[in-house]
Amino acid sequence: MRILVAMDSFKGSASSLAVGQACAAGIRNADPTSDIWVKGLADGGEGTLDVLIDSLHGRKVEVAVHDAYGKKIQCSYGVIEQTNTAVIEIAQIVGLPMDQYHEPLRAGTYGVGEMILHCLKNGYRHLIVGLGGSSTNDGGMGMLQALGVAFYDINGHLLDGMAANLSKVERVSFAHLHPLLKKANVTLACDVKNPLCGKQGATYIFGPQKGVSADQLENVDQAMNHYGHKVNARMMEVAGAGAAGGLGFALMSVMSVEMKPGIDLIMEAGEFEKLISQVDLVISGEGRIDAQTAMGKGPGGLAKLAKQYHKPMILLGGSIADQADVCHDLGITAYFSIQSGPVSLSDAMDLSYTLTRIEKTVEQLMRFYLFHV
Template identity: 45%
Template sequence: MHFLVAPDSFKGSLTSARAAQAFALGVQRACPKANILQLPIADGGEGTVASLLQATGGEMVNVDVHDSLARPIRAGYVVLPDGTAVLEAASAVGINLVQPADRNLWQANSRGLGEMLLHALERGHRRIIVGLGGSGTNDAGIGLLHALGARFYDAAGHSLEPTPAACQAVARVDLANLHPALHGADIWAACDVANPLCGTRGATFVYGPQKGATAADLPRLDAVLSHIASTVEQAFARPCQALPGAGAAGGIGFALLVLGAQFARGVDLVLDAIDFDLHLQTADLVLTGEGCTDEQTCFGKAVAGVAERAKAAGVPVICISGAVLEGAKGLYDLGVSAMFSIVNGPISAEDAMEQAFSLTANAAEMVVRAFLAGYQRTQGTMRSTMNS
């Protein structure tokens, strides 16, 4: 039998690649002769590059950039076999790279991601996918634009650093030195949110608090981003701040939109890149999962994307996650046949995370044993019908 294991990461305990290994171990225990294909996945956030590297055998490119607070950092992106470069915001300007006590959205910017994008362009890559999950910035993407050649000036003509604190005084954006390779680039933003840049549903109000913004910061920071964005839009002659996705990654989505990028669900870009639909053609069962499956999973997350593709191909899908909450039932309509938690008895969250690999392998084994029992009974019934 052919099993396709395609989990997302179990955040805090297992990377998607490690989760796939646990799934595969459980499948092998239950069905020693199984043909198992491991395709760890992601939805554009942290782990996307690692997943694609393992699934495609692409090239890892490391580059010296700056994190969200302008500190030197070594980050990397993957080049797929077809030449597509895949970048993660999280690897350069991720929130997890900055300690909570050091987070300051007035000073943080997206320059490091822009430096990675510039590196890919100068290497000759013209199709570029940018994963927008996990950023620690809220700068409307001006750091990224600055790295690509845009310059910001106040009313007196003084040059401004590309931070919200400095650019609250911006009066003009100069695009004369914007990198020429951008004109021929096919840039895709991997994004699973539809927030505009500003307003109560925008980047600042919705995501700012988890990045360190205080209640007093929110209205002021939102107003600054609106002013910055209006000035950027004037320079590019492209109104984008109200578009869905402009608020992704603290407004990096906005910057990519003014550059002409196209948006797609992160999981769809990932699944296309690893030829997921092709691999589905030989699969008898798909196993997927994540750290916590809940109502949010149904709205474009990795597990939902896998379920939709498998349903279209007529392949059953079983979800095995760290936790399965009540709101996850919407996944049944998307193609998931059953959902299971790896936790098989009373256990603390800390112990569950520490034992995640063995618990996941055990859960996968039990699920596959149950699947095989049903499969064998079905085959037996078919044979009886044919012989009667």
């Protein structure tokens, strides 16, 4: 039996690759002779770095940068030497789970710029930047500051890159923009098509989940609009400019950029189509299976390929919503919860519990499946 295991992360509990290995253990318990390929899934947010360096045989480089509130932190980027590529996951630097303050007006992206410079100074000329899961809404002002852009207020005073200063920008100088930026190109792993401003822009659509209150939305969006016109008005309406609180816009303004859906990037790197054409069974899953699973990027995208090649696909979830039945229309053969009974939320989110329940559930599913093959 040849089996592809490609799990999304169980957010807040277990990473994509950890969940995949638990699945593989369950399969081996039922059938030690199975050939198993374990691949991670991600969409440009959490887990993108680990999944890409696993698929592309890269390694991690540790670096100290500043988080969204200016605190020095240690985090990693990935490098794939054979293609002179560096992989940056901004969620590691300014991610929502790291945000202890939930003060989006104070938050900035300076650390993202620091990491980009570290990559460039170490000779990497192609950057893959996963834009999902950010806690910031500064239009990339902090990142641009780290890259050498200077922002001045009406009195000629320098401004720090944060959302609170967007409306104060009167003059922007690119005179000291780092010269290495012109020698590099960037692939943005991003599913967001939103412009920088307006009702479908960064602030109105994503601001509330980052802590922008309803009565702040209009003022913050107007500030972003003011800032955008000062930096590069031509890029404000480009699809994806509103990604990661405007980081997409900022990167488009100073680098050669290609936008690519995160899941497409992951599937190409992992050669998913080739693998699915060769296996007998596909197993996938995520923390919650609902109507969004069918519309979504990870398991939903995988299911389309499984259907195309007429391969059975089993889906596992930490919880199952009533609307999950729509997954069958996409090509998912069956879906199952990993829970064996009532469980508290804290227990359900526990790493050891999650991995154990996945292993045991997959073992029993495989025993039944193999009996009927």
